[in-house]
Amino acid sequence: MNNISICLSPALYPFYAEKDTTVIVVDIFRATTSICAAFYNGARSVKTVATIEEAKQQKSAGYLVAAERNVKRCDFADFGNSPFDFTPEKVKNQDLIFTTTNGTQAVEMALEADEILIGAFSNIQSLCSYCLSANKNILIICSGWNNRVCIEDTLFAANLTEKLLKTKKFEYKSDAVKMALEIWNIAKKDLKTYICTTEHYERLKNNELENSVDYCLTENTTPLIPKYDKITKTFLITDKIYENK
Amino acid sequence: MNNISICLSPALYPFYAEKDTTVIVVDIFRATTSICAAFYNGARSVKTVATIEEAKQQKSAGYLVAAERNVKRCDFADFGNSPFDFTPEKVKNQDLIFTTTNGTQAVEMALEADEILIGAFSNIQSLCSYCLSANKNILIICSGWNNRVCIEDTLFAANLTEKLLKTKKFEYKSDAVKMALEIWNIAKKDLKTYICTTEHYERLKNNELENSVDYCLTENTTPLIPKYDKITKTFLITDKIYENK
Numbered sequence: 340m341n342n343i344s345i346c347l348s349p350a351l352y353p354f355y356a357e358k359d360t361t362v363i364v365v366d367i368f369r370a371t372t373s374i375c376a377a378f379y380n381g382a383r384s385v386k387t388v389a390t391i392e393e394a395k396q397q398k399s400a401g402y403l404v405a406a407e408r409n410v411k412r413c414d415f416a417d418f419g420n421s422p423f424d425f426t427p428e429k430v431k432n433q434d435l436i437f438t439t440t441n442g443t444q445a446v447e448m449a450l451e452a453d454e455i456l457i458g459a460f461s462n463i464q465s466l467c468s469y470c471l472s473a474n475k476n477i478l479i480i481c482s483g484w485n486n487r488v489c490i491e492d493t494l495f496a497a498n499l500t501e502k503l504l505k506t507k508k509f510e511y512k513s514d515a516v517k518m519a520l521e522i523w524n525i526a527k528k529d530l531k532t533y534i535c536t537t538e539h540y541e542r543l544k545n546n547e548l549e550n551s552v553d554y555c556l557t558e559n560t561t562p563l564i565p566k567y568d569k570i571t572k573t574f575l576i577t578d579k580i581y582e583n584k
Numbered sequence: 585m586n587n588i589s590i591c592l593s594p595a596l597y598p599f600y601a602e603k604d605t606t607v608i609v610v611d612i613f614r615a616t617t618s619i620c621a622a623f624y625n626g627a628r629s630v631k632t633v634a635t636i637e638e639a640k641q642q643k644s645a646g647y648l649v650a651a652e653r654n655v656k657r658c659d660f661a662d663f664g665n666s667p668f669d670f671t672p673e674k675v676k677n678q679d680l681i682f683t684t685t686n687g688t689q690a691v692e693m694a695l696e697a698d699e700i701l702i703g704a705f706s707n708i709q710s711l712c713s714y715c716l717s718a719n720k721n722i723l724i725i726c727s728g729w730n731n732r733v734c735i736e737d738t739l740f741a742a743n744l745t746e747k748l749l750k751t752k753k754f755e756y757k758s759d760a761v762k763m764a765l766e767i768w769n770i771a772k773k774d775l776k777t778y779i780c781t782t783e784h785y786e787r788l789k790n791n792e793l794e795n796s797v798d799y800c801l802t803e804n805t806t807p808l809i810p811k812y813d814k815i816t817k818t819f820l821i822t823d824k825i826y827e828n829k
Binding site: 347348350351353354355484485486487488489490493512513514515517518521522525536537538539 | 592593595596599600730731732733734735738757758759760762763766767770781782783784
């Protein structure tokens, strides 16, 4: 029986990190949803960087750059953090650079992990299939907001946990997972309405960026799994396509 | 309107810390419950220290020492971490030293805060009265377990939040508070049964230490509020007695 754990903030990762674990990084609004969308629309690779300076250097080196701070697109960047920015015309066969307020910071925290995947509602069932065949312990890292916990990432983590528990190949022991499942059980009855009461929805709405919320909450629009490749230090999609139904 | 916030792990404190805020540290099982019990039974002061070495030094200097690691009493100590250890015969007019796995670490994190109080179910209504008269923003720090989040501290935080919200003098904005309140709404119907499904209850039970659980979950057995005194660097009870009904 493999274990599932949930880390509610990137800053807590050191206290949850264990060897031989598949780490799944999630930032529903919107970095990890956007990375999945970019791959779905043909991007070849995604490199995450922590700072604006690194992103600018990569831009000077000729890469297309997605850069966001505090929900807004950075002036110098080719893309913001909306999944709709990454159209096939713009991203097909391109190597992209990403830096965002939360999601890419969470990736940086986990770089030493055994394997790192990018999770979103859009690839949740494929992740579930991946985890079943990988047959390892799972740790889901919620990106949160400036290291504070957030509901949308917690709900994704609980949704994936629920799917994995149903396979009877996984179990959980931690209070964090129990807490997340409790909230998911309330929210899942009407996810969109529930999300509209959260901090980050408010933040998106105040910046007129709530148009992508429905997409960010929709399950299984892409069967692709971005996985960190330690040789190229970029995310690439897995060779195998994992069932997303 | 003052704000209430909840920090689910001491390691997240830097991301929630704000000026002019009353910080309430909670470690239901069992450091903060025990500190309240010690004061109720006549202790004069409590000094928290982070390490076993400091606790041993204080013991050599003649102080009575409570020391616990991984739920067990340290051999050299006068007390473990059970509230029943601090009987009037032992603690009356004494200055005590405390070091525990989680609660005293949480205090150490918050030492720069404007004011720090010790919270437990045993003094929850008095804390509520204090917060009403202090008229400041509130941040409740859950001690958790080795910086992982835990349910019992989260439930205390939500219970106090619910009481404060009812006064209509407080509000909250953060997802962490919303999450805590959701879980409290489920758990409060039968708190003891709910707690029996959590990580730390299991840990106490495995060490035959669950005898104090009922006491740790009982509200308003003491009207005292331990508050950090920046001059003596110890916790003292507030001069004023705050209504606990």
